Amino acid sequence: MTRFLPLIEDSQGPLFDALNRIGPVILNAPVPEILPAHPYLLLDRNSPPDIDQIIGWLDAGVEKIILPLASAKQVIGAIPEDRILLLLDVANVSAVSDRVRSGVSGVLLKTPEIDLDMISSISKFFANSAIHVLSDSSSPPSTFSVRALLSSGANLVLPSSQLTLSPTTTAQLNVADLFLAPITSDRPDGLFPTIVSTESGHSLGLVYSSIESVRESIVTGKGVYQSRKHGLWRKGETSGATQDVVSIRLDCDSDSLEFKVVQHGSGFCHLAQPSCFGDLPGLPALESVLKSRFENAPAGSYTKRLFDDPELLRSKIMEEADELCRAQTKEEVSFEAADLIYFALTKCVSFGVGIIDIEKSLDKKAKRVTRRPGNAKPQWSSSSSPSSQKPSASQSALALPTDHDAPIRMRSSDLSTVSQEERALLLRRPVLKSDEMIAKVKPIVSEVLKRGDAALLEFTAKFDKAQLTSTCIFPPYSKSSMELPLDVKDAIDQAYANIKKFHQAQSDGSTLKVETMPGVVCSRFARPIARVGLYIPGGTAILPSTALMLGVPAQVAGCKEIVFATPPRPDGSISPEVMYVAQLIGASAVLKAGGAQAVAAMAYGTETVPKVDKIFGPGNQWVTAAKMLVQNDTDALVSIDMPAGPSEVLVIADYTANPAFVAADLLSQAEHGVDSQVVLVAVSLSEDQLSAIEEQVDKQARALPRVDIMRQSVAKSIIVKASSVEEAIGFSNDYAPEHLIMHLENAGQYVKMIDNAGSVFVGPYTPESCGDYASGTNHTLPTNGYARQFSGVNTLSFQKHITSQEITSAGLKILGPVVATLADCEGLGAHANAVRIRLGAL
Incomplete structure (x- = not known):
């Protein structure tokens, strides 16, 4: 939490080192070769800004650029707003346009003196922007003024000439006093809870700090805390497990601290382990093991082989990257990614690169303003032919940038200039590898067919991460399962009414009768499909709307059994929105399962899941493949609504x-x-x-x-x-x-x-x-x-049409010879006989 910003005149020496530990600092150009952490750069000049140079500084690691009004106007739009602060004299606030106000992330306000009422007024003008205040006074503000400013939500900026590591005087303020000015403690002893963590944010333990201990840590750069029994605790003073302090931060409420440190020796804990909560898990544990192996690997160990054989390591990295690219399921992706990370981190450790170095590189890349196109190199692209070097319009339309900060843009093509082949490519959708997906879902479907509920519950635990004892919920549904905010309930009720009204108008309740010739009457009438299964997705979003869109026409059509299937939440429950819709449309069961296993359960039925005659609903590629599989299985005797693809x-x-x-x-x-x-x-x-x-x-x-x-x-x-x-x-x-x-x-x-x-x-x-x-x-x-x-799905999707005919004896005398002649033509004598035997009786 930044509440105090020093304006640095000299980027060397103990004062600079101390300030760099407690947050961002403001530098004047020119930029030093080695940047501090999160530096702000002040360009206080009226000459036109060199945008390319500014972007270069931002790419090199500068956090924000501080520009006067004239210069800011010229760079807004070319540089992200969150990287610009506006340098503004208090007298010039009225000259700021809406475009400038919305194009910066904050203001560095230069003022003759700290006037809280004026600063409050300016804060309202620059709503949702950070306000930093720099007084022109040659002497620092009083401690009272500092506290009042910080409590108003503004940030204080002081030149380093007014700062000291020594006790506060009328001419200079102590750095620790400023840093701790907003902190409060609700403890009788006045101490502040302090979380100590690694550079990468993994917790080492909980300690307490005092103003005195924080002051010493800021000055010395060593871990110094306050023991509740023994006073100042200089970490490692007796054990040798010392700490180098990387940063000290206040939390959002200014009532606790975080120390990020580099821990030396046997570890932070007095039990000679890395953390007071035990060994560090995951990547830190892997990094520790690899470093140990690199320094002293057991003879014949596989990791030693990797360190000693760069070509083997290179091959393994490429192999695992390829396997990750081929992975198709969540489990496969996590398994292959773990392998790739192991070999990649082995390479890093062999070059002295740690996880924190990778994280710093990621952070730096995330802040870059200029970006590479992100295209794959020719040897990794899908085509290495010369024609692929310059993509066509349609190929450009399908290219995926990897830059998350680049403008979110579509690709363009012109129908007047594209060839017929390129136009055809514009019409194409992604290739759906149905055969591959059907092969993957077939074992799941087969297990549900063979083992019923037991398989269904196992797959629900594996894929939906829910441990269930039953597969379905049956009516009457409990009120607690349908508890909703009133506005959500009212919205569902209105949607239900509109959808029902439109779908009732589609219902085919009449009988069509046509006399095709005298004495021959043909009819057609509709009947509901008796049992339907409605799949309600539940992956990245809750979809009560899909429950309505499928449930209402099924209800209107008169289906006797309506089975909902939707993935359960981790606690085994179904979202109350879906349960409320199930009650509205009269669902006969709610199956607590998703994916291919839910489709299989509805298609074949289990000990508890009712079998259905037709399955409706969207879903991911696993659901789509399972629907395609079961509709072609005569054991299932089930149909589906339609083929499905991406929205x-x-x-x-x-x-x-x-x-x-x-x-x-x-x-x-x-x-x-x-x-x-x-x-x-x-x-x-x-x-x-x-x-x-x-x-x-x-x-x-x-x-x-x-x-x-x-x-x-x-x-x-x-x-x-x-x-x-x-x-x-x-x-x-x-x-x-x-x-x-x-x-x-x-x-x-x-x-x-x-x-x-x-x-x-x-x-x-x-x-x-x-x-x-x-x-x-x-x-x-x-x-x-x-x-x-x-x-699209409609009321008739849930109905089937049956035809009938009624022929009188007079009608058969006219129609019969026609039928007999056609049957003889096809060589089907029994068909002709069924007519002639009646004609003979007449």
Whole structure:
């Protein structure tokens, strides 16, 4: 927690070392060759800023750049806002524009004196920004003024000439006194709880500190604490297990401390172990073992072979990296990653590189402003042919950047310039390796078929991490399982009403009768599918909306048994939102399982899980593969709703489109998963109009909770430039998207041109989210281009149609000879005989 920032004139000597232990320091340019931890750089000059040089400093490890107003205006937009502080004289606050105010992370305010009312007013102007206050006075503020400033939430900046390691005077303030000014203690003895940890943050133990002990640690750089029995405790003074202090921090409430240290000797604990809580686990333990082996490996040990044979180590690293790339399940990935880390850390230790060095490198890379493209080197790319060196438009659209700080951008193609082959690639979805996935789920499905509940409970423990004693919940459902906030309950009730109203209108309750010829009446009537299984995903998000979208049409259609299947939470319970929907639609059972095992249980039935006749619902590739497997097994006698793939949206936008609306619609699908398919078809939009949409995509994504998913899905997404609405709709019909959103002038008039889409969202005020949740239409829709052949789930999906015919004797006299002639033509005498024997009786 930064509450005090020293402005350094000399980056050497004991004072600088002490200040560097307790937080960031402000440096004046030029930048020293060796940077302190988290330095801020002050560029207090009016000459135009050299943006390339500033970026170079940030890439080298400078935390923030402090710039005067004129210079800040020129770099905002080119440098991330969280890396800029505005240097501002108190008299110039009114000159700050909204663009500048939103383009910086804080203000370094120069003022003749510390005026708390004025600082409070400026804090409100710069809402959500850090306020740092530097007084022009030649003497430091009083201790009272310091405490008042810090309690107001502002940070104090003092030149190092006003700081000392000696006791506080009227001319200089003691560094430790300043650092500890905001700290409080609720203990009778006035001591502060202190967590001691390694540089990488692994806990070594809990001790206590006093102002005196902290002061000595800051000055000496050694671990000094306060024993509650024996006074000052200089760690290692008698045992030799000394500590070098790396940093000292206050917590968010300023009532405890954290010391990060380099521990020497036998360890921190008096029991001669690394930590008071036992040995350090995981990576620190592996690093310790490898260091020990490097210094004194037992003869013939495998680790010694690796240290002594660099070529063997190189081969093992490459082998394990390849196996990690091939891993497909969570268990496989964790197993192969552990192997790779072991061999990689062996390489690091052999070169004197520790985990903390890797972490520092990661931290430094994360703060870089300039980024490499992130493309694979030719020998690791999927194609090494010369043509692959310059990607086509479609290949560019599929390239994934690895830079998490780069703008979140889509890739562009122009229908007027791409070839037919490139256009075809734009229409392609990711290849679904159905055969591979079916082979992986087959053992799971087979075990559930053979062993029933026992296998189901084992797989639920393994994959869903829930230890269960029963497989299903049956009605009546307990009130405690459905406890919801009132606003959530009301929202579900309204969505239920809308969805039910729309799906009731679809119900086919009438009997179709047609007299095809005199005396021959043909009929068709609908009947519900008796038993249906509804899969409700429960991975990265709770999906009561899917429970509604599947449960309501099943209820309206009149299905006699409705089985929900959804992964349980770690405690074995089901989310109350899903349980509430189960009660609303009259579910006959709720299966506490997910994945292929849930599909198998519903397809075949177990001792407790009811067998169903048709399985509905989205899911991951394991669920999809299991559905495909069981529908082709005659032992199951079960059908499925439709093929499934990643979620999709295609947005068509013309000059009337609101960039913020378009971006929000694109992101509403991009957040589903890293494989989500997102396409923008831009109708004659200018570069400025496209840029406005892209800026909104980047801005909105960064403010949303699933930004890490969207970074990847948006990077794979494409902007397709079209010259007319007709060309755009032609591309959309070829693409056949799950969701089609039309941001067009008079959008309604173009609906008649739509041939292929799961669901269409017409006009600027029809977000796809409404269809997903509560407008009334169903959100279980065909993906992966299957909108060419399939409809979305509807009431008729839960019904089957039976035909009948009734023929009078007069009718048979007319129709019978026609039938007998056709049967004779096909050589089916018994068919002809069934007619002729009746005609003979007449």
